[in-house]
Amino acid sequence: MLATILHAPGDVRYEEVPEPTIRKPTDAIIRLSATCICGSDLWPYRGLQPLSGPAAMGHEYCGVVVEVGSAVTSVKPGQFVVGSFATSDNTCPHCRFGFPSSCIEREFMTGAQAPYARVPLADGTLVATDEMPADDLIPSLLATSDVLGTGWYAAEAAAVKEGGTAVVVGDGAVGLMGVLAAKEMGAVRIIAMSRHKARQELALEYGATDIIAERGEDGIRRIRELTDGIGADSVLECVGTQESMEQAISVCRPGGHIGYVGVPHGVTFDGQRLFFAQSSLLGGPAPVRRFLPHLMDLVLSRKINPGKVFDLELPIADVAEGYKAMDERRAIKTLLRV
Amino acid sequence: MLATILHAPGDVRYEEVPEPTIRKPTDAIIRLSATCICGSDLWPYRGLQPLSGPAAMGHEYCGVVVEVGSAVTSVKPGQFVVGSFATSDNTCPHCRFGFPSSCIEREFMTGAQAPYARVPLADGTLVATDEMPADDLIPSLLATSDVLGTGWYAAEAAAVKEGGTAVVVGDGAVGLMGVLAAKEMGAVRIIAMSRHKARQELALEYGATDIIAERGEDGIRRIRELTDGIGADSVLECVGTQESMEQAISVCRPGGHIGYVGVPHGVTFDGQRLFFAQSSLLGGPAPVRRFLPHLMDLVLSRKINPGKVFDLELPIADVAEGYKAMDERRAIKTLLRV
Numbered sequence: 001m002l003a004t005i006l007h008a009p010g011d012v013r014y015e016e017v018p019e020p021t022i023r024k025p026t027d028a029i030i031r032l033s034a035t036c037i038c039g040s041d042l043w044p045y046r047g048l049q050p051l052s053g054p055a056a057m058g059h060e061y062c063g064v065v066v067e068v069g070s071a072v073t074s075v076k077p078g079q080f081v082v083g084s085f086a087t088s089d090n091t092c093p094h095c096r097f098g099f100p101s102s103c104i105e106r107e108f109m110t111g112a113q114a115p116y117a118r119v120p121l122a123d124g125t126l127v128a129t130d131e132m133p134a135d136d137l138i139p140s141l142l143a144t145s146d147v148l149g150t151g152w153y154a155a156e157a158a159a160v161k162e163g164g165t166a167v168v169v170g171d172g173a174v175g176l177m178g179v180l181a182a183k184e185m186g187a188v189r190i191i192a193m194s195r196h197k198a199r200q201e202l203a204l205e206y207g208a209t210d211i212i213a214e215r216g217e218d219g220i221r222r223i224r225e226l227t228d229g230i231g232a233d234s235v236l237e238c239v240g241t242q243e244s245m246e247q248a249i250s251v252c253r254p255g256g257h258i259g260y261v262g263v264p265h266g267v268t269f270d271g272q273r274l275f276f277a278q279s280s281l282l283g284g285p286a287p288v289r290r291f292l293p294h295l296m297d298l299v300l301s302r303k304i305n306p307g308k309v310f311d312l313e314l315p316i317a318d319v320a321e322g323y324k325a326m327d328e329r330r331a332i333k334t335l336l337r338v
Numbered sequence: 339m340l341a342t343i344l345h346a347p348g349d350v351r352y353e354e355v356p357e358p359t360i361r362k363p364t365d366a367i368i369r370l371s372a373t374c375i376c377g378s379d380l381w382p383y384r385g386l387q388p389l390s391g392p393a394a395m396g397h398e399y400c401g402v403v404v405e406v407g408s409a410v411t412s413v414k415p416g417q418f419v420v421g422s423f424a425t426s427d428n429t430c431p432h433c434r435f436g437f438p439s440s441c442i443e444r445e446f447m448t449g450a451q452a453p454y455a456r457v458p459l460a461d462g463t464l465v466a467t468d469e470m471p472a473d474d475l476i477p478s479l480l481a482t483s484d485v486l487g488t489g490w491y492a493a494e495a496a497a498v499k500e501g502g503t504a505v506v507v508g509d510g511a512v513g514l515m516g517v518l519a520a521k522e523m524g525a526v527r528i529i530a531m532s533r534h535k536a537r538q539e540l541a542l543e544y545g546a547t548d549i550i551a552e553r554g555e556d557g558i559r560r561i562r563e564l565t566d567g568i569g570a571d572s573v574l575e576c577v578g579t580q581e582s583m584e585q586a587i588s589v590c591r592p593g594g595h596i597g598y599v600g601v602p603h604g605v606t607f608d609g610q611r612l613f614f615a616q617s618s619l620l621g622g623p624a625p626v627r628r629f630l631p632h633l634m635d636l637v638l639s640r641k642i643n644p645g646k647v648f649d650l651e652l653p654i655a656d657v658a659e660g661y662k663a664m665d666e667r668r669a670i671k672t673l674l675r676v
Contacts, residue, residue, distance in 0.1 A: 093566070093591075094568070094591065097593050101592075101616070264610045265610075269606065269609065271602025271606060274607070275598070278621070278622030280495075280619065284592070284613050285614070
C-alpha cells in the first residue's frame, strides 16, 4: 500500500510500504475512515526534533477493524473504532489510576497516515461504537483520538471548574479544542490568545468569551486587566515553547492550575520562579483512552463538533501539501481522506 | 532590647536594637512566648543566599499581644496569638482563594528571634486562642507558625489522601512535619528518606511506616521496590535542592502529586522530563494562615505534638549556638526561650 513517510525535514512522501500485519496476538489492523496531520508532526517536519531515518507518520486514527490477533477479545472485524495516539493495556496500575498514556505497556502509534494501520494492545486501546457512525461524524470522531482528547486533558489538568476563568495559550488545533473543553467543563470566562482571524472565529464559536491578540508582556497585561489583576484560575498551555510557558505562568493566579500539553521543546522552568508563582503544574501525554467513551458520546449525540477544527481536507495522496499548509499556518489542521 | 542579627554568613549576634513600634495602624506588637530558628535561616547563614547588610532574623512566632495599631479590631492586648511567617490581610482575592501566603499585601516576617516583634496586617495574620495556653503547649503552638504549616502544605500540595502512599524527601524539621501531616491526612504508607538515627526515630513516631536511608539512584530504586514499581501517589519535597527535586520526580507515579516547600535554590526543571513524568507539581510559600485555626485546635486538644521537633532548647542569648547546632546537623530545630 501507499503510506506517509517523513524522510527528512520538509520531505514527506506518500509512497509504497508493506501492508501492516498482526505482529502480536494483541494487535488489530484497522482500515482508516480518515486520518490527519497533528501539530506535533510539525516538530520533525520542521527539523526541530531529531529524525533517525525515514519515519512512518500518523498517530490519529479511527476506522473499521479488519483483523485482530488471537488474544483480542473486545473488538472484532467490522466494528468501527477509535483509539488513542498512546496505546495502553487499560489494566496496569497507571491505567487504573487514570493515566493510560503512561501505561507500562504504552507504545506511541505510528503509521496512521495510511489506508491501513496496526494498533497494538487493541483490547485496551480501542473503543468501538455500537453501530457504524454517520459519515459526517467521522472528522469529529477522528478528533477524539488525539487533538480533542489532548485539549480536554489541558482543561482537566488546569482544573477548569464550573464558574471559573480559563486562559488558553496557543490557537493551534489543540488550543481550540482546549477552548471547547473549558466551555464543556463550565468555565464562564474563556480567554483565547490568538492573532489569526480564522482561529479567533473558531475559538469564539467553541466558547471563547474574549480574544487577546497581544503576546508577551502586552498579552500578560491584557489578561491581568481582564481578570481584575488576579490572574486566571486555569491556564491551558497548548504550544510547548519557553515563550508560551512563560505566558502561562505569568497569567495564572496563585493557587491556580496550569495544564500543559504541548510537548515541551527546549523548555526549562526556574524552580524559584515557579515556587513563588504558586501555581499547580500538570502536563504530559494526554490520557485520551480515559476520555474516549465520554468524548465519543458527546460527538455521536452531536453535542460537540470538534471536527470543525479541520479547515483543510485533502486526499491522502496530497499529504505533502497538507503538511506544507499547516507549516505555513494556512491551515489549522488537515484531514486526509483515505 | 536585644535581638538576633545576621551580619554575614556564619556571623549571627544577639545585640542591641531599637524596640519594635507600631508603624502602621494595622500593626500589632507581640511579646514572644518562644521563638526558633528555621531551616530557611540557614541559607543566608551558610552564604547560599545573598545578604544585603545586617538582617533581623526570625519569622516564626507566638506570644501575647502588647499593643495594636488604631485599625486593628480582631486581636487585643493580653491575647495569646499565633501568626504565619507570611503576613496577609485575609480579605484579598488570593487570601479568599486559599492562598494567603500570596496575599497582595504580603510581607515576610522578620525580627522574630527577639523578645518583641512587630506583626504587620495583624487582623488578617494573627489567630488568637480563647485562653492562655498551657506552658508545655508553647513549642507546638510555635511550630504551627511555619514549620508545621509548611509540612502540612507539602502534604496538601502533594494531594495526600486517605489510603494513599506518601514519600517524604528531606528529614529536616519540615520533612518531619510532613510525615505528621501525611499521617493526619490518612496516608497508609509513609516512606521517610533519612540517614540520621534521631530523625528516623522521630519520623517513625510521627507516623512513618518505612525509612529509606539510601539516596540518589539507590534511594529511588528502594522506593520503587516498596511501591511495587509504581511510584508514590504523593511526594513531599522538603529540601529545595536539585538533587532532592530529582528524587521527588523520580519516585512519583504518573498522575501523582509532588508538593515542594523547600525554597528552591539553584533548581531548574527540564520541561520534557517533567512532561513525561506526568506528575502534578505545586510549591510555594505555605498558606499557613489558612491552616492555623485547624492546626492550633489539633495542638490545643493535644491530638498532635509537633513541638517534639525541637530537640534543642536554648536561652535566646545563645542564639548563635542554636544556628551552629543546626548548621552542623547536631540539632533538628532549635527553640529559643525569650
